[in-house]
Amino acid sequence: MQDTKTRYGFLSRLLHWGMAFLITWQFMKFFDRINEGEHWIGENLASWHVSIGSLILLFILFRLFWAIKQKNKRPQPDAASRIAVKAGHGLLYLGMLVLPITGVMIMIGKGYGLDPFGIELVAGSENEIAWMAAIGSIHSLIAWALLILVAGHIAMALYHRFVKKDDVMQRML
Numbered sequence: 001m002q003d004t005k006t007r008y009g010f011l012s013r014l015l016h017w018g019m020a021f022l023i024t025w026q027f028m029k030f031f032d033r034i035n036e037g038e039h040w041i042g043e044n045l046a047s048w049h050v051s052i053g054s055l056i057l058l059f060i061l062f063r064l065f066w067a068i069k070q071k072n073k074r075p076q077p078d079a080a081s082r083i084a085v086k087a088g089h090g091l092l093y094l095g096m097l098v099l100p101i102t103g104v105m106i107m108i109g110k111g112y113g114l115d116p117f118g119i120e121l122v123a124g125s126e127n128e129i130a131w132m133a134a135i136g137s138i139h140s141l142i143a144w145a146l147l148i149l150v151a152g153h154i155a156m157a158l159y160h161r162f163v164k165k166d167d168v169m170q171r172m173l
């Protein structure tokens with residue numbers, strides 16, 4: 001269950017790959033730009049956006065707590081790349097936290113209400129909350145930033161696996 005210096009433990013790997021899957025699913029929302037979402041992806045995958053996003057908000061809070069608890073036990077980057085790796089992973093965490101928060105702000109700010117998986121947490125309202133909707137409007141920009149960050153992250157993982165041929169990929173598998 002716990003991480004070690006040579007390998008991420010079961011819970012860290014479950015959170016990493018489970019959330020990687022859910023975040024990839026969330027990115028399908030970009031396809032709403034095609035034909036206003038009226039196609040298979042828009043109707044079957046992107047239609048879960050608010051529910052899956054709300055789930056991600058719960059998971060990231062737990063993952064942050066878990067990362068702090070495992071801080072001194074997990075695999076550490078080597079000295080040369082330490083700052084870049086910490087910054088990269090830190091930004092991934094920031095993206096995973098700010099995206100669901102701004103998403104919720106769009107829904108409440110614009111008066112749509114919030115009902116993940118049909119559970120009404122905030123009722124829809126006639127009144128918009130302008131400041132909330134304004135902050136929420138950075139959601140799309142952050143989604144693009146996270147997409148680029150994730151692409152770089154995957155490229156680095158593959159670089160370690162196939163070019164440097166070290167154990168960086170192995171410790172997350």
Ligand code: HEM
Nearest residue numbers: 026027029030050053054056099100103104106107140143
């Ligand atoms: C990690 C979680 C999330 C990711 C990766 C994500 C990603 C995205 C992406 C890629 C788009 C399309 C943006 C574009 O076409 O430019 C989008 C739009 C949207 N998302 Fe999310 N989202 C997340 C969480 C949430 C949550 C929790 C909510 C609501 C509770 C939400 C509400 C919305 C709404 C209303 C839109 C359409 C409005 C807009 O494009 O600004 N999202 N999201």
Ligand code: HEM
Nearest residue numbers: 016020023067075089092093096150153154157168169172
């Ligand atoms: C195919 C997709 C992915 C691959 C191959 C991959 C691979 C890896 C590997 C090998 C590590 C260990 C790096 C190290 O120990 O230095 C790692 C860590 C990490 N990855 Fe990914 N990853 C993927 C997707 C994602 C996504 C979508 C996110 C979040 C948006 C993410 C966030 C993180 C974070 C924050 C860490 C640091 C460890 C932790 O706190 O869990 N990864 N990843």
